[in-house]
Amino acid sequence: MTTTGTIPIQEVSLKNLRVACSSCSLRELCLPLGLSSEEMIQLETLISQRTRIKKGEQLYSAGDPMSSLYAVRLGFFKMSVVSEDGREQVTGFQMAGELLGMDAISSDSHTCSAIALEDSEVCEIPFTELEQLSRNIPSLQHNFYKVLSREIVRDHGVMMLLGNMKAEERLAAFLINLSQRFALRGYSSKNFILRMTREEIGSYLGLKLETISRSFSKFQDQGFIRVSNKEVEITDLPALKAILSGCPEK
């Protein structure tokens, strides 16, 4: 609807439509959190454009020079790194309101690739200008530090998962995490569509796709979830959570 470029609308309204954090439903999840409306306007002027990314397309890939961060406005992304010998590791799945590209600050070039798993839209945030603006808006600066820190905490959680948990615990943790994030965004926490393949889930969780498939089947047999291809329904959330608590019985 509020596409960029192709339709020749007059500039003013285009600018208006382009980016408006203040009217964005994600402002409570995203960078603008807690900013005054005046500060939010300053942030808006900085965001040069929204970009649409079709399912399967790359927003950027490892090695690309970094000039902007991206806030997911709509859709779903997969982030992955590749080792020198070609092994891929999915490092995360990002949805609306989450920031992409923070890994790239350290070296001015991206270390991950970002691939859209469904038709998506991102707000492009030029990094140098964000740095500058954050010097004038303390709460923006603070928010951004928090976002970076939260990513570190999340990564530690994944390490815990990869280092200590068994296959079914990992998958349970993954489903619970997705469920909570959907809920935060106003979607159902019980019914959702998996945008990624079993293989991508496996890569994220340090498992093979067959193991993911088997664990899904087992959860279904136990009556915890119903799965049909990419559709998931969580029918017994407490049971899923119990798996995580290292419940003694299998």
Next chain:
Amino acid sequence: MTTTGTIPIQEVSLKNLRVACSSCSLRELCLPLGLSSEEMIQLETLISQRTRIKKGEQLYSAGDPMSSLYAVRLGFFKMSVVSEDGREQVTGFQMAGELLGMDAISSDSHTCSAIALEDSEVCEIPFTELEQLSRNIPSLQHNFYKVLSREIVRDHGVMMLLGNMKAEERLAAFLINLSQRFALRGYSSKNFILRMTREEIGSYLGLKLETISRSFSKFQDQGFIRVSNKEVEITDLPALKAILSGCPEK
């Protein structure tokens, strides 16, 4: 030598001794990187004190409120998180010039515990004041963003290791990483002392202590390293690196 508090020296010289980034051998690794000498002095005034932590003591633990970050001035730390059901995951080992506590920014309280693995010394950096100062010193702000981002990149590397690599690959990667970090600090990259136990290495690498021990022995049998308790000598670095490159032969 430059202890804090106990010895009643006159204030001026104490202040001088307390913290002097400008004369600190770590200034090229730590936050002050690239700051002018004038800016460095501003940073120094902010760092309230140096603290000594004895081997085995905790600098902070998960749940503690966070008011400061810490720069390791001397020594060696282990960072770990604990899951609700009590499983411990070591998330990293930090040495001189590295920053501790960045995970705590997101929630104003620590999510990790930091334990000294040898007698250590840290510079305490009050976070609110660092935020303030970084608004006035762009290169300080930029450095700090980079430090946070670098931590995210490091974490992604650990995910790759935990998600994709076999036991011996993980240990090889660990040894190479330690070796490089010692070299950066002017220590030998070939001979060093492991400050952590086999169990702590195992927790970091997602393996059990027996597996660490066996892999050490195997590397030694193959002539890649010499190990004696905590002492390690790397005798064939290229061979260790070859293990990482997924070399076909075992």
Next chain:
DNA sequence: GGTTCCCATTGATACGGATCAAGCGCCAAC
């Protein structure tokens, strides 16, 4: 100097998940 405790090594065995393999269902292209 001896005792104790913790850490490390090594062996035997068990088990979880990887790997190999076959078959199915769905969607897109023709």
Next chain:
DNA sequence: GTTGGCGCTTGATCCGTATCAATGGGAACC
């Protein structure tokens, strides 16, 4: 409507690491 390909499921087997167990050695404490 048919064909091909990709993603998913399920079974059989294998392999790597965990687990269990016994022993050894070094450092700290008495």
